[in-house]
Amino acid sequence: MTYILPPLNALRAFEAAARHLSFKLAAHELHVTPAAVGQQVKALEARLGVRLFERLHKQLILTAAGQAYLPAISEGFRHIAEATSQLRPSGAVLLQLGVHGSVDLRRLELAEFRSAHPDIGLRVLQPAGLHELVEGKVDLLIARGLGHHPGYRCDRLNDGSGLGDWLVAPEGTADCPEVVSFREWLRAFLADNPRTNHRRPRLVGISGR
Incomplete structure (x- = not known):
């Protein structure tokens, strides 16, 4: 089976921005610039063909599509993190x-x-x-x-x-x-x-x- 997935960096940018409801805080977490987070999210929206955020004056709000998408993406990253942790030698x-x-x-x-x-x-x-x-x-x-x-x-x-x-x-x-x-x-x-x-x-x- 071939998985059709968006770019991982774009998903990480969306997931962090959605949790914080802030490109600035997401950028701090991911060690990139807010502009880079915004560009990744914009590219993801273009690829999916839906808007994930409403960009208001000094405020970021998830759209209905963004709210529906976030739980599964967060859960996916959690599973990847847990699998990686189990694979890593203890204490390393x-x-x-x-x-x-x-x-x-x-x-x-x-x-x-x-x-x-x-x-x-x-x-x-x-x-x-x-x-x-x-x-x-x-x-x-x-x-x-x-x-x-x-x-x-x-x-x-x-x-x-x-x-x-x-x-x-x-x-x-x-x-x-x-x-x-x-x-x-x-x-x-x-x-x-x-x-x-x-x-x-x-x-x-x-x-x-």
């Missing part, structure tokens, strides 16, 4: 770390983190920037810049002001156990290895709001 969590291009990964000694946290599978994408974080390609980012990004928690990795290295995570996932574990490990590692950043570094939490 994947953390995808993005790193800007000028960081020498050998000096970070990430093997120590992997050894200390065997329950967390760490994957690294380099080079990576805020675009990869916004698009959901990475969960956490070591970025170079000023570190002020609305909707993201930014922790400075070195002393001083102006440009620097920052650990950046979406505020919605910044307190997930695997992210906290990496942040705490990185704080301890940099404290023990000050030459990694040329002077003794510290993490200074800055709200992105």
Whole structure:
């Protein structure tokens, strides 16, 4: 049997927007822009040939078709998530770390983190920037810049002001156990290895709001 399905990203955008009744909140959850969510929903409506939302001034309302469609789509995603969870080895969590291009990964000694946290599978994408974080390609980012990004928690990795290295995570996932574990490990590692950043570094939490 061949399943005739709309694009998965469009379904995810619809399901998140329908739950929140907001493209902005859906975008924050999916780590994309509100415009991207709106475009995905519009493409889904065109493919289905029905309107799923009424777009009023500063308000998003599900149409009758959207209300009928949402429960089955949410249930489908729940089944996929449960099946994936059962397939994954017990306790295994994947953390995808993005790193800007000028960081020498050998000096970070990430093997120590992997050894200390065997329950967390760490994957690294380099080079990576805020675009990869916004698009959901990475969960956490070591970025170079000023570190002020609305909707993201930014922790400075070195002393001083102006440009620097920052650990950046979406505020919605910044307190997930695997992210906290990496942040705490990185704080301890940099404290023990000050030459990694040329002077003794510290993490200074800055709200992105």
